[in-house]
Amino acid sequence: MTDISDEKKFCYRYVDSNDNNGRPIVMLWKRVVIRETDKTFWHVHDMPHMNLEQLVRYWMSGRKEVRNKYVKRCAKGAARSSYHYTKEEALEAFIYRKNFQLSRIRLTAETAELCLKGLREAGFITYPKDEYGYAKRVIAGTPDGDTFLAADEPGPIAETYSWGEY
Numbered sequence: 001m002t003d004i005s006d007e008k009k010f011c012y013r014y015v016d017s018n019d020n021n022g023r024p025i026v027m028l029w030k031r032v033v034i035r036e037t038d039k040t041f042w043h044v045h046d047m048p049h050m051n052l053e054q055l056v057r058y059w060m061s062g063r064k065e066v067r068n069k070y071v072k073r074c075a076k077g078a079a080r081s082s083y084h085y086t087k088e089e090a091l092e093a094f095i096y097r098k099n100f101q102l103s104r105i106r107l108t109a110e111t112a113e114l115c116l117k118g119l120r121e122a123g124f125i126t127y128p129k130d131e132y133g134y135a136k137r138v139i140a141g142t143p144d145g146d147t148f149l150a151a152d153e154p155g156p157i158a159e160t161y162s163w164g165e166y
Helices: 052-060 064-070 087-121
Strands: 010-018 024-036 040-044 072-075
Touching: 010 087, 024 052, 024 087
Parallel strands: none
Antiparallel strands: 010 024, 024 040, 040 072
């Protein structure tokens, strides 16, 4: 008897999460490619005891709305697409996604810090001490107009981006 997984072609995706103790983990998600062209491929959740023909029949049967829910389409070789052929490509895409997320988080943190600092320096937010010595935030006023320029210069992270015209 042949192994059912021998005839199946898999695509992979690495994702991050936490285990039951809160430690960070990197997990490998595995899906079966059921159809492919030069530029795209379609993949579904694996049923280990079904061969490829049975998988295609199972996932493609029924109403079209149900099929669209389970059969996913992906572009080949796209660094940020959902799934990738090999484990190496999936790991490369995972690293790309995480670096992109970190750069966006750093930009967001810098923007938030500069906005709060600008509002505090302009006198719209004050932090007087209460009778117990704790600082309490008080809104002293609101900026005039629809836009408030919180800083005269962009932060060091924002300078690395190309902003252009809107």
